[in-house]
Amino acid sequence: MTTTHAATAPTVRPFADTRTMLRRGVRRLVRYPSLTVMLVGLPVVMLLLFVFVLGGTLGAGLGGGGGRAEYLAYVVPGILLLTVASSGQGTAISVAMDMTEGIIARFRTMAIxxxxxxxxxxxxTVIQNAVALVAVLAGALLIGYRPAAGLPGWLGAVALLLLVTLAVTWLTVAMGLAARSVETASNTPMFLVLLPFLGSGFVPAxxxxxxxxxxxxxxxFTPITETLRALLDGRTPGAVDVGLALGWCVLVAVPGYVRAKRLYTRSR
Known part of the structure; x- marks a missing residue:
């Protein structure tokens, strides 16, 4: 009698594999702390520049006899969003490096x-951004920032920053996959850093x-900034701003995710 042995397909574990890849990303952050330091450094320098060099003049322009303290409260949401936008370049570079250095080809031969x-x-990137945002916010508190947000405001602000981070990250993952080289990937997301400056992050529109x-x-970034500013100020954000902020996050995140998945599959 001949016994036929059926081939057993390897077991794929989505959650375990995602946890493994996340651990790989965290180890990269630990081994190259300069990436996080640079992500924190630019927003902190911009915060100090705008508050202590330009804050007196810009604060007076807010109306109501404002000064540096008033401008500090005004500009912190823009600085926090600048931190999120700045992370996009590192994400695109990391993805492009994986694509060009052959590690992706090796992953594809594995049962993952x-x-x-x-x-x-x-x-x-979400973890890196969380660390950077806490560091930037701590710097703002050290120079006198005193948000009036209660627990609901803080929860709303954290949720909004998480949504923006996810949207920006999926967009830049797609950019990294589409880039032909690491150099291209480093340049493509640069426009994201400009958007907080070209909105209401630093001066009223x-x-x-x-x-x-x-x-x-x-x-x-303008409705997102206005929503975040209202939450941190302890005010109820406008319904239009909230709707636009959430809508923009979805409008950026979903196509970014779909595009990234399609590019990754096509490159196989």
Missing amino acids: HQPSVLTGHVFG DSMPTVLRWFAEYQP
């Missing part, structure tokens, strides 16, 4: 949940020239 390679990058004001009012 293939999307975990991308989600590992995303969750690693209605103080800008007409064309720039129109752009500032309709670009994604």
Whole structure:
């Protein structure tokens, strides 16, 4: 009698594989702490520059006899979003390095949940951003920032920053996959860093020239900034700003995720 042995397919464990890829990303952050230091350094320098060099003049322009303290409260949400936007470059570079150095090809020969390679990058960036945001916020508190938010406001602010981080990260993961080289990947997300400056993050949009004001009012970071500012100030954000902020996060995150998944599958 001949016994036929059926081939057993390898078991794929999505959660375990994602956890493994996340651990890989965290180890990269530990081995190269300069990446996180640079992510914190730029926003902190910008915070000190705008508050102590320009804050007196810009604060007076807010109305109501404002000064540096008032401008500090105004600019912190913009600085926090600048931190999130700045992380996009590192994410795109990391993904492009994996694509060009052959590690992705090796992963594809292994019995792992293939999307975990991308989600590992995303969750690693979320952790890095959380560390950077806490550090930047601590710096703002040291120089006198005193948010009036209660527990609901803080929970809303954290949730919003998480959503923005996920949206920006999936977008830049797709950029990293689409880039032909690491150098290209380092340049493509640079426009994200400019958007907080071209919105209401640093000065009110209605103080800008007409064309720039129109752009500032309709670009994604303005409603996100206004919602975050209201939450940290202990105010109820406007329904329109909240709707636009959440809508922009979804509008950026979903196509970014779909594009990243398609590019990763196509490159196989």
